[in-house]
Amino acid sequence: MKTRLLRADERGAVEEAAAALERGEVVAFPTDTVYGLAAGHGNIEKLFVAKGRPKEKRIPILLSDASNLEASAIVTPVARALAARFWPGPLTLVLSAPRRGSLAFRVPANDVARQLIAASGGGLPVTSANLSGRPDATTAEEVLAQLDGRIALVLDGGPTPGGIPSTIVDCTANGVRILREGAIPVHDIDRVIVQSSFKGAA
Numbered sequence: 001m002k003t004r005l006l007r008a009d010e011r012g013a014v015e016e017a018a019a020a021l022e023r024g025e026v027v028a029f030p031t032d033t034v035y036g037l038a039a040g041h042g043n044i045e046k047l048f049v050a051k052g053r054p055k056e057k058r059i060p061i062l063l064s065d066a067s068n069l070e071a072s073a074i075v076t077p078v079a080r081a082l083a084a085r086f087w088p089g090p091l092t093l094v095l096s097a098p099r100r101g102s103l104a105f106r107v108p109a110n111d112v113a114r115q116l117i118a119a120s121g122g123g124l125p126v127t128s129a130n131l132s133g134r135p136d137a138t139t140a141e142e143v144l145a146q147l148d149g150r151i152a153l154v155l156d157g158g159p160t161p162g163g164i165p166s167t168i169v170d171c172t173a174n175g176v177r178i179l180r181e182g183a184i185p186v187h188d189i190d191r192v193i194v195q196s197s198f199k200g201a202a
Contacts, residue, residue, distance in 0.1 A: 003148045005140060008112045008157040017155045018119035025152035026050050028129040028143045029116050030160045032090065032109040034136040035129040035143050036062065037151065038116075044125050050150045053132045059125040060092060060104035064118035069105055072123060073097045079171035081196035082189065083107070088114065090166040090183035102172050112157040129154075138162040 006013050008030070017027050024043045028035050039046045048055050061072065066083045069075055073095035075083075082091060088109035097103040105123075108114065117124050128136050129143045129151075137143040140156035147154075167184040170177040176193055178186055 001149055001152070003144060003151050004153045005144065006153055006155055008155050013155060014112065014115045014119055017116055017153055020153050021120050021124070026150075027116075027153045027155060028137075028140070028147065028151055029113055029155040030110055030140075030157035031062070031113045031126070032088070032161070033165060034138050034160050034162055035140070035154075036108075036113065036126040037129040037147075038062075038120075038124045038126045040120070041123075041125060047125065047127055050147060051127065051130070051132045053127065058104065059127050060106060061123050062113065062117055062126040063105055063107045063123050064114045065122065066107055068122040069093075069095075073103060073105065076171050078176055078193055078196050079169075081192050082169060082171070085192045086184055090164070092166045092168045094168065094170040094172055094179065096172045102170075104168065106166060110157070110160075112155065116155065136162065 020027050021040050026039050026046050028037050037047055044059055047059060066087045079093050079095055087107040092104050092106045094102055094104045130137050131146045134146055138160045140154045143154050164183040167182040168180040169189060170179050178189060
């Protein structure tokens with residue numbers, strides 16, 4: 001099976017990619033960092049197969065809008081404040097999810113990504129669109145160089161910026177833990193946490 005390349009600015013392209021996901025296919029698309037690889041919630045195993053990714057690694061969920069978070073996880077006041085300040089953008093929140101332990105969530109600052117996610121129900125499991133252990137792909141051509149024939153479709157939205165990964169903040173327990181400092185500095189995260197705490201005490 002040869003992977004199809006579809007320009008994101010073509011009429012109906014996003015809807016066609018969403019239909020492919022609905023059929024159980026795997027689709028690559030641009031995000032605000034690198035190209036991502038998505039499957040429908042019932043087909044997450046296909047992401048591991050396409051990438052050759054170890055199955056013990058969890059797949060984060062990308063959302064089209066922060067309002068979709070409440071239906072998927074237990075959102076603490078601090079998590080809500082962080083999402084309001086930094087989404088869409090390079091912040092990943094780890095939250096408790098009913099019957100699923102904990103999950104990581106992010107709203108990407110990329111219009112094509114959010115349109116596709118919205119057309120697919122508001123949330124998608126997404127990982128980077130590259131073979132496990134290989135460099136991240138920042139263009140559709142780089143996706144094809146690694147994954148041609150392993151996925152159904154690449155939605156070409158032009159080059160992505162690559163660069164620094166998202167900052168990851170764990171909001172699952174009492175208190176907050178910064179698991180990785182990335183594009184958002186720790187002092188900016190701390191400022192929102194302090195402000196949120198003052199509001200909660202008021």
